[in-house]
Amino acid sequence: MDLCTIKRIFDETAYIRTGGSPEERKCAEYLAAQCAAFGCEATIEPFQVDMSTIAKAILTADGEEILCKGYLCAGNGNVEAPLYYLTDTSDYALSLCKGKVVMIDGYMGYWRYQDIFKNGAVGFITYDGNANYADHEMDQRELRKYVSQGNLIPGVNINAKDAIRMIEQGVETVSICLEQEEYTADSHNVVLDLPGEIDQYIVLTAHYDTTSLSQGAYDNMSGSVGLLAMAEHFSKVPHRYGLRFIWCGSEERGLLGAKAYCAAHEDALANIVLNVNLDMIGCIMGKFIACCTSEEKLVSYLQYFSSEVGFGCKAYQDVYSSDSTPFADKGIPAVSFARIAPPNTATIHNSYDTKAVMSPRQMAEDIHMIQSFLERMANAVRCPVAREMPDNMKEKLDEYLLRKRPKNA
Numbered sequence: 001m002d003l004c005t006i007k008r009i010f011d012e013t014a015y016i017r018t019g020g021s022p023e024e025r026k027c028a029e030y031l032a033a034q035c036a037a038f039g040c041e042a043t044i045e046p047f048q049v050d051m052s053t054i055a056k057a058i059l060t061a062d063g064e065e066i067l068c069k070g071y072l073c074a075g076n077g078n079v080e081a082p083l084y085y086l087t088d089t090s091d092y093a094l095s096l097c098k099g100k101v102v103m104i105d106g107y108m109g110y111w112r113y114q115d116i117f118k119n120g121a122v123g124f125i126t127y128d129g130n131a132n133y134a135d136h137e138m139d140q141r142e143l144r145k146y147v148s149q150g151n152l153i154p155g156v157n158i159n160a161k162d163a164i165r166m167i168e169q170g171v172e173t174v175s176i177c178l179e180q181e182e183y184t185a186d187s188h189n190v191v192l193d194l195p196g197e198i199d200q201y202i203v204l205t206a207h208y209d210t211t212s213l214s215q216g217a218y219d220n221m222s223g224s225v226g227l228l229a230m231a232e233h234f235s236k237v238p239h240r241y242g243l244r245f246i247w248c249g250s251e252e253r254g255l256l257g258a259k260a261y262c263a264a265h266e267d268a269l270a271n272i273v274l275n276v277n278l279d280m281i282g283c284i285m286g287k288f289i290a291c292c293t294s295e296e297k298l299v300s301y302l303q304y305f306s307s308e309v310g311f312g313c314k315a316y317q318d319v320y321s322s323d324s325t326p327f328a329d330k331g332i333p334a335v336s337f338a339r340i341a342p343p344n345t346a347t348i349h350n351s352y353d354t355k356a357v358m359s360p361r362q363m364a365e366d367i368h369m370i371q372s373f374l375e376r377m378a379n380a381v382r383c384p385v386a387r388e389m390p391d392n393m394k395e396k397l398d399e400y401l402l403r404k405r406p407k408n409a
Protein backbone atom coordinates (compact mmCIF):
# COMPACT_ATOMS: atom_id res chain seq x y z
CA MET A 1 0.00 0.00 0.00
CA ASP A 2 1.56 3.32 -1.03
CA LEU A 3 1.67 6.48 1.07
CA CYS A 4 -1.02 8.22 -1.04
CA THR A 5 -3.48 5.39 -0.37
CA ILE A 6 -2.74 5.49 3.36
CA LYS A 7 -3.32 9.24 3.37
CA ARG A 8 -6.50 8.90 1.30
CA ILE A 9 -8.02 6.37 3.73
CA PHE A 10 -7.34 8.70 6.68
CA ASP A 11 -9.00 11.52 4.70
CA GLU A 12 -12.03 9.40 3.84
CA THR A 13 -12.58 8.13 7.38
CA ALA A 14 -12.21 11.44 9.24
CA TYR A 15 -15.50 11.08 11.11
CA ILE A 16 -16.77 9.86 14.48
CA ARG A 17 -18.09 6.25 14.40
CA THR A 18 -19.20 4.96 17.79
CA GLY A 19 -20.23 1.32 18.27
CA GLY A 20 -23.75 0.64 16.96
CA SER A 21 -24.12 3.99 15.16
CA PRO A 22 -25.00 4.47 11.46
CA GLU A 23 -21.53 6.01 10.99
CA GLU A 24 -19.90 2.83 12.27
CA ARG A 25 -21.98 0.84 9.78
CA LYS A 26 -20.89 3.25 7.03
CA CYS A 27 -17.26 2.61 7.92
CA ALA A 28 -17.82 -1.18 7.90
CA GLU A 29 -19.13 -0.89 4.35
CA TYR A 30 -16.21 1.36 3.45
CA LEU A 31 -13.70 -1.26 4.68
CA ALA A 32 -15.50 -4.00 2.74
CA ALA A 33 -15.36 -1.77 -0.36
CA GLN A 34 -11.59 -1.32 0.12
CA CYS A 35 -11.25 -5.14 0.15
CA ALA A 36 -13.39 -5.37 -2.99
CA ALA A 37 -11.07 -2.85 -4.66
CA PHE A 38 -8.20 -5.35 -4.45
CA GLY A 39 -10.43 -8.23 -5.48
CA CYS A 40 -11.48 -9.74 -2.12
CA GLU A 41 -14.96 -10.21 -0.77
CA ALA A 42 -15.36 -9.44 2.92
CA THR A 43 -18.43 -10.37 4.97
CA ILE A 44 -20.14 -7.95 7.32
CA GLU A 45 -21.28 -9.79 10.45
CA PRO A 46 -23.80 -7.99 12.69
CA PHE A 47 -24.04 -8.39 16.46
CA GLN A 48 -26.38 -6.72 18.90
CA VAL A 49 -25.32 -3.92 21.24
CA ASP A 50 -27.16 -1.89 23.88
CA MET A 51 -27.95 1.67 22.90
CA SER A 52 -29.44 4.64 24.68
CA THR A 53 -30.64 8.14 23.83
CA ILE A 54 -30.33 10.76 26.53
CA ALA A 55 -33.50 12.87 26.80
CA LYS A 56 -32.34 14.95 29.76
CA ALA A 57 -29.12 15.27 31.77
CA ILE A 58 -28.85 18.13 34.25
CA LEU A 59 -26.26 18.60 36.96
CA THR A 60 -26.43 21.41 39.48
CA ALA A 61 -23.85 22.28 42.12
CA ASP A 62 -25.22 24.40 45.00
CA GLY A 63 -27.89 25.57 42.57
CA GLU A 64 -25.56 26.41 39.66
CA GLU A 65 -25.99 24.34 36.50
CA ILE A 66 -22.82 22.57 35.33
CA LEU A 67 -22.37 21.44 31.73
CA CYS A 68 -22.53 17.63 31.66
CA LYS A 69 -23.25 14.54 29.62
CA GLY A 70 -25.46 11.85 31.14
CA TYR A 71 -24.17 8.30 31.37
CA LEU A 72 -25.75 6.02 28.76
CA CYS A 73 -27.42 2.91 30.18
CA ALA A 74 -27.41 4.35 33.73
CA GLY A 75 -31.21 4.39 33.78
CA ASN A 76 -33.45 7.25 34.86
CA GLY A 77 -33.09 9.06 38.12
CA ASN A 78 -33.48 12.29 40.00
CA VAL A 79 -31.29 12.74 43.06
CA GLU A 80 -30.15 15.57 45.31
CA ALA A 81 -27.44 14.80 47.82
CA PRO A 82 -24.16 16.00 49.36
CA LEU A 83 -21.14 15.82 47.05
CA TYR A 84 -18.34 13.46 48.07
CA TYR A 85 -15.01 13.34 46.23
CA LEU A 86 -13.68 9.78 46.60
CA THR A 87 -9.90 9.71 46.28
CA ASP A 88 -9.00 6.38 47.83
CA THR A 89 -10.59 3.01 48.31
CA SER A 90 -9.96 2.27 51.96
CA ASP A 91 -12.99 0.87 53.79
CA TYR A 92 -13.27 4.14 55.69
CA ALA A 93 -13.24 6.32 52.55
CA LEU A 94 -15.81 4.06 50.91
CA SER A 95 -18.09 4.13 53.97
CA LEU A 96 -18.49 7.89 53.43
CA CYS A 97 -20.23 7.25 50.08
CA LYS A 98 -23.51 6.54 51.87
CA GLY A 99 -26.28 8.84 50.66
CA LYS A 100 -23.84 10.93 48.56
CA VAL A 101 -23.24 11.77 44.96
CA VAL A 102 -19.69 10.49 44.50
CA MET A 103 -17.10 12.11 42.25
CA ILE A 104 -14.17 9.95 41.12
CA ASP A 105 -11.03 10.44 39.02
CA GLY A 106 -10.69 8.53 35.77
CA TYR A 107 -12.99 5.92 34.30
CA MET A 108 -15.85 4.29 36.17
CA GLY A 109 -14.67 0.68 36.17
CA TYR A 110 -16.36 -2.38 37.59
CA TRP A 111 -14.69 -2.52 40.99
CA ARG A 112 -15.09 1.21 41.65
CA TYR A 113 -18.74 1.17 40.65
CA GLN A 114 -19.58 -1.90 42.73
CA ASP A 115 -17.68 -0.35 45.68
CA ILE A 116 -19.62 2.90 45.65
CA PHE A 117 -22.96 1.21 44.92
CA LYS A 118 -22.57 -1.27 47.79
CA ASN A 119 -21.58 1.58 50.08
CA GLY A 120 -24.81 3.43 49.36
CA ALA A 121 -23.86 6.13 46.80
CA VAL A 122 -26.95 7.62 45.16
CA GLY A 123 -25.29 9.12 42.08
CA PHE A 124 -21.86 9.62 40.53
CA ILE A 125 -19.76 12.12 38.63
CA THR A 126 -16.70 11.47 36.47
CA TYR A 127 -14.68 14.04 34.58
CA ASP A 128 -12.37 14.06 31.60
CA GLY A 129 -10.73 16.49 29.23
CA ASN A 130 -7.68 18.45 30.31
CA ALA A 131 -7.82 21.42 32.66
CA ASN A 132 -5.04 23.13 30.70
CA TYR A 133 -6.72 22.89 27.28
CA ALA A 134 -8.89 25.71 25.95
CA ASP A 135 -11.76 23.37 24.99
CA HIS A 136 -14.63 22.36 27.24
CA GLU A 137 -15.14 18.86 25.90
CA MET A 138 -16.34 15.80 27.73
CA ASP A 139 -16.74 12.28 26.43
CA GLN A 140 -20.14 10.61 26.10
CA ARG A 141 -19.65 7.80 28.60
CA GLU A 142 -21.74 4.70 29.20
CA LEU A 143 -22.32 2.59 32.26
CA ARG A 144 -21.52 -0.78 30.75
CA LYS A 145 -23.95 -3.54 31.68
CA TYR A 146 -21.12 -5.71 33.01
CA VAL A 147 -20.03 -2.79 35.20
CA SER A 148 -23.46 -2.00 36.67
CA GLN A 149 -24.73 -5.60 36.88
CA GLY A 150 -28.18 -4.00 36.75
CA ASN A 151 -27.56 -1.88 39.88
CA LEU A 152 -28.31 1.58 38.51
CA ILE A 153 -27.68 5.01 39.98
CA PRO A 154 -27.65 8.13 37.79
CA GLY A 155 -24.30 9.50 36.70
CA VAL A 156 -22.83 12.30 34.58
CA ASN A 157 -19.50 13.10 33.00
CA ILE A 158 -18.17 16.67 33.17
CA ASN A 159 -15.11 18.61 32.05
CA ALA A 160 -12.04 18.62 34.30
CA LYS A 161 -12.17 22.42 34.67
CA ASP A 162 -15.63 22.21 36.25
CA ALA A 163 -14.62 19.31 38.47
CA ILE A 164 -11.68 21.31 39.79
CA ARG A 165 -13.87 24.35 40.37
CA MET A 166 -16.49 22.31 42.25
CA ILE A 167 -13.90 20.83 44.59
CA GLU A 168 -12.02 24.12 44.98
CA GLN A 169 -15.23 25.98 45.88
CA GLY A 170 -16.27 23.29 48.34
CA VAL A 171 -19.62 22.56 46.71
CA GLU A 172 -21.93 20.97 49.26
CA THR A 173 -25.05 19.81 47.46
CA VAL A 174 -25.45 18.51 43.95
CA SER A 175 -28.44 17.28 42.00
CA ILE A 176 -28.53 14.98 39.01
CA CYS A 177 -31.53 14.55 36.76
CA LEU A 178 -31.11 11.84 34.14
CA GLU A 179 -33.68 10.60 31.63
CA GLN A 180 -33.00 8.27 28.73
CA GLU A 181 -34.49 5.69 26.46
CA GLU A 182 -32.72 2.38 25.92
CA TYR A 183 -32.90 0.13 22.88
CA THR A 184 -30.65 -2.23 20.93
CA ALA A 185 -28.92 -1.83 17.57
CA ASP A 186 -26.44 -3.73 15.42
CA SER A 187 -22.71 -3.19 15.46
CA HIS A 188 -20.60 -5.04 12.87
CA ASN A 189 -17.42 -7.03 12.36
CA VAL A 190 -15.95 -7.07 8.86
CA VAL A 191 -14.41 -10.46 8.13
CA LEU A 192 -12.15 -11.47 5.24
CA ASP A 193 -10.79 -15.00 4.82
CA LEU A 194 -7.69 -15.76 2.80
CA PRO A 195 -7.44 -19.57 2.97
CA GLY A 196 -3.97 -21.11 3.06
CA GLU A 197 -2.61 -24.55 2.23
CA ILE A 198 -3.73 -26.00 5.56
CA ASP A 199 -6.98 -25.62 7.45
CA GLN A 200 -5.44 -23.63 10.31
CA TYR A 201 -5.66 -19.91 10.73
CA ILE A 202 -3.85 -16.87 11.98
CA VAL A 203 -6.42 -14.23 12.89
CA LEU A 204 -5.62 -10.55 12.44
CA THR A 205 -7.72 -8.01 14.30
CA ALA A 206 -8.05 -4.22 14.44
CA HIS A 207 -11.01 -2.17 15.61
CA TYR A 208 -12.45 0.58 13.45
CA ASP A 209 -14.99 2.16 15.85
CA THR A 210 -14.24 5.31 17.84
CA THR A 211 -15.32 7.03 21.04
CA SER A 212 -17.81 9.91 20.98
CA LEU A 213 -15.48 12.86 20.31
CA SER A 214 -12.79 11.17 18.29
CA GLN A 215 -12.21 10.66 14.58
CA GLY A 216 -9.97 7.83 15.69
CA ALA A 217 -7.22 8.22 13.11
CA TYR A 218 -4.62 6.92 15.56
CA ASP A 219 -7.07 4.84 17.65
CA ASN A 220 -7.65 2.94 15.42
CA MET A 221 -8.02 3.65 11.73
CA SER A 222 -4.24 3.20 11.80
CA GLY A 223 -4.54 -0.49 12.70
CA SER A 224 -7.46 -0.91 10.31
CA VAL A 225 -5.31 0.45 7.48
CA GLY A 226 -2.57 -1.95 8.56
CA LEU A 227 -4.97 -4.87 8.14
CA LEU A 228 -6.08 -3.61 4.71
CA ALA A 229 -2.49 -3.32 3.55
CA MET A 230 -1.64 -6.83 4.72
CA ALA A 231 -4.86 -8.31 3.32
CA GLU A 232 -4.01 -6.82 -0.08
CA HIS A 233 -0.46 -8.17 0.13
CA PHE A 234 -1.36 -11.70 1.21
CA SER A 235 -4.23 -11.93 -1.28
CA LYS A 236 -1.57 -11.93 -3.99
CA VAL A 237 0.96 -14.36 -2.54
CA PRO A 238 0.54 -17.98 -1.43
CA HIS A 239 0.80 -18.78 2.29
CA ARG A 240 0.68 -21.98 4.28
CA TYR A 241 -1.60 -20.89 7.14
CA GLY A 242 -4.98 -19.35 6.36
CA LEU A 243 -5.29 -15.68 7.27
CA ARG A 244 -8.50 -14.29 8.67
CA PHE A 245 -8.80 -10.50 8.90
CA ILE A 246 -11.37 -9.09 11.32
CA TRP A 247 -12.07 -5.38 11.50
CA CYS A 248 -13.87 -5.29 14.84
CA GLY A 249 -16.77 -3.03 15.80
CA SER A 250 -17.52 -1.65 19.27
CA GLU A 251 -14.06 -2.27 20.73
CA GLU A 252 -14.30 1.04 22.57
CA ARG A 253 -17.44 -0.20 24.28
CA GLY A 254 -15.70 -3.15 25.93
CA LEU A 255 -14.16 -5.29 23.13
CA LEU A 256 -17.70 -6.18 22.04
CA GLY A 257 -16.81 -7.08 18.44
CA ALA A 258 -14.06 -9.53 19.36
CA LYS A 259 -16.23 -10.99 22.12
CA ALA A 260 -19.14 -11.38 19.66
CA TYR A 261 -16.86 -13.06 17.11
CA CYS A 262 -15.54 -15.56 19.66
CA ALA A 263 -19.08 -16.30 20.88
CA ALA A 264 -20.51 -16.78 17.38
CA HIS A 265 -17.60 -18.88 16.07
CA GLU A 266 -16.79 -21.11 19.02
CA ASP A 267 -16.11 -24.07 16.69
CA ALA A 268 -13.75 -22.11 14.42
CA LEU A 269 -11.55 -21.09 17.37
CA ALA A 270 -10.00 -24.56 17.56
CA ASN A 271 -8.34 -23.94 14.16
CA ILE A 272 -6.81 -20.60 15.16
CA VAL A 273 -3.15 -20.81 16.15
CA LEU A 274 -2.34 -17.13 16.70
CA ASN A 275 -3.96 -13.71 16.95
CA VAL A 276 -2.12 -10.64 15.67
CA ASN A 277 -3.82 -7.44 16.79
CA LEU A 278 -3.09 -3.89 15.64
CA ASP A 279 -4.27 -1.05 17.86
CA MET A 280 -2.63 2.37 17.32
CA ILE A 281 0.34 2.32 14.93
CA GLY A 282 2.04 4.83 12.66
CA CYS A 283 1.85 8.00 14.74
CA ILE A 284 4.59 10.60 14.19
CA MET A 285 6.18 10.33 17.64
CA GLY A 286 6.42 7.30 19.89
CA LYS A 287 7.89 3.86 20.44
CA PHE A 288 6.88 0.58 18.85
CA ILE A 289 5.80 -2.20 21.17
CA ALA A 290 4.72 -5.83 20.90
CA CYS A 291 2.57 -6.92 23.81
CA CYS A 292 2.44 -10.72 23.95
CA THR A 293 -0.39 -12.50 25.73
CA SER A 294 1.36 -15.80 25.27
CA GLU A 295 4.27 -17.82 26.51
CA GLU A 296 7.42 -15.80 27.21
CA LYS A 297 9.20 -17.38 24.23
CA LEU A 298 7.26 -15.22 21.77
CA VAL A 299 8.60 -12.13 23.56
CA SER A 300 12.17 -13.33 23.03
CA TYR A 301 11.42 -14.28 19.44
CA LEU A 302 10.00 -10.83 18.64
CA GLN A 303 12.91 -9.12 20.35
CA TYR A 304 15.34 -11.14 18.21
CA PHE A 305 13.22 -10.77 15.09
CA SER A 306 12.94 -6.98 15.32
CA SER A 307 16.70 -6.78 15.79
CA GLU A 308 17.25 -9.10 12.82
CA VAL A 309 15.15 -6.89 10.53
CA GLY A 310 16.57 -3.68 12.04
CA PHE A 311 13.43 -2.30 13.60
CA GLY A 312 13.16 -0.71 17.05
CA CYS A 313 10.65 -2.71 19.09
CA LYS A 314 10.05 -3.34 22.77
CA ALA A 315 8.45 -6.73 23.28
CA TYR A 316 6.94 -7.75 26.61
CA GLN A 317 4.41 -10.11 28.11
CA ASP A 318 1.07 -8.71 29.28
CA VAL A 319 -2.64 -8.42 28.55
CA TYR A 320 -3.35 -5.60 26.08
CA SER A 321 -6.61 -3.72 26.46
CA SER A 322 -7.86 -4.49 22.96
CA ASP A 323 -9.44 -7.11 20.69
CA SER A 324 -6.64 -9.58 21.34
CA THR A 325 -7.94 -10.27 24.83
CA PRO A 326 -11.13 -12.26 24.03
CA PHE A 327 -9.01 -14.51 21.77
CA ALA A 328 -6.32 -14.92 24.42
CA ASP A 329 -9.04 -15.81 26.90
CA LYS A 330 -9.92 -18.73 24.62
CA GLY A 331 -6.33 -19.96 24.90
CA ILE A 332 -5.19 -18.46 21.58
CA PRO A 333 -1.75 -16.85 21.87
CA ALA A 334 -1.99 -13.20 20.90
CA VAL A 335 0.37 -10.34 20.11
CA SER A 336 -0.74 -6.71 19.93
CA PHE A 337 1.42 -4.29 17.98
CA ALA A 338 1.28 -0.55 18.67
CA ARG A 339 3.34 2.59 18.43
CA ILE A 340 2.78 4.32 21.74
CA ALA A 341 2.91 8.11 21.50
CA PRO A 342 4.06 10.25 24.42
CA PRO A 343 0.84 11.86 25.73
CA ASN A 344 2.05 15.36 24.91
CA THR A 345 2.30 14.45 21.22
CA ALA A 346 -0.85 12.42 20.56
CA THR A 347 -3.77 11.50 22.78
CA ILE A 348 -6.82 9.31 22.25
CA HIS A 349 -10.54 9.34 23.07
CA ASN A 350 -10.84 13.07 22.42
CA SER A 351 -11.18 15.45 19.46
CA TYR A 352 -7.40 15.68 19.07
CA ASP A 353 -7.12 12.16 17.65
CA THR A 354 -7.09 13.14 13.97
CA LYS A 355 -4.93 12.48 10.92
CA ALA A 356 -2.75 15.40 12.07
CA VAL A 357 -0.96 13.08 14.51
CA MET A 358 -0.38 10.40 11.88
CA SER A 359 2.62 9.77 9.65
CA PRO A 360 1.93 7.82 6.42
CA ARG A 361 5.66 7.08 6.21
CA GLN A 362 5.76 5.69 9.75
CA MET A 363 2.55 3.77 9.00
CA ALA A 364 4.25 2.09 6.04
CA GLU A 365 7.30 1.19 8.14
CA ASP A 366 5.22 -0.20 11.01
CA ILE A 367 3.08 -2.22 8.60
CA HIS A 368 6.20 -3.57 6.92
CA MET A 369 7.57 -4.79 10.25
CA ILE A 370 4.31 -6.55 11.18
CA GLN A 371 3.98 -8.00 7.70
CA SER A 372 7.51 -9.39 7.87
CA PHE A 373 6.67 -11.14 11.13
CA LEU A 374 3.47 -12.46 9.58
CA GLU A 375 5.34 -13.78 6.51
CA ARG A 376 7.32 -15.99 8.87
CA MET A 377 4.34 -17.19 10.91
CA ALA A 378 2.01 -17.66 7.92
CA ASN A 379 4.60 -19.82 6.17
CA ALA A 380 5.82 -21.70 9.22
CA VAL A 381 5.99 -25.46 8.79
CA ARG A 382 4.35 -25.44 12.20
CA CYS A 383 3.47 -22.24 14.05
CA PRO A 384 5.97 -22.39 16.92
CA VAL A 385 3.95 -20.45 19.50
CA ALA A 386 2.48 -22.76 22.16
CA ARG A 387 -1.28 -22.80 21.92
CA GLU A 388 -1.92 -22.40 25.60
CA MET A 389 -1.80 -19.62 28.15
CA PRO A 390 0.88 -19.67 30.84
CA ASP A 391 -0.40 -19.29 34.41
CA ASN A 392 0.81 -15.68 34.79
CA MET A 393 -1.21 -14.65 31.71
CA LYS A 394 -4.25 -16.61 32.90
CA GLU A 395 -4.11 -14.60 36.10
CA LYS A 396 -3.84 -11.29 34.19
CA LEU A 397 -6.81 -12.34 32.04
CA ASP A 398 -8.84 -13.17 35.15
CA GLU A 399 -8.12 -9.67 36.44
CA TYR A 400 -8.77 -7.87 33.15
CA LEU A 401 -12.01 -9.76 32.58
CA LEU A 402 -13.18 -9.01 36.15
CA ARG A 403 -13.09 -12.57 37.46
CA LYS A 404 -10.49 -11.60 40.02
CA ARG A 405 -9.90 -8.29 41.78
CA PRO A 406 -6.40 -6.91 41.14
CA LYS A 407 -4.47 -5.86 44.26
CA ASN A 408 -4.48 -2.17 43.31
CA ALA A 409 -8.12 -1.95 42.12
Ligand SMILES: [Zn+2]
Pocket residue numbers: 207219220251279280322
Ligand atom coordinates in the same frame (compact mmCIF):
# COMPACT_ATOMS: atom_id res chain seq x y z
ZN1 LIG B 1 -8.07 1.31 20.24
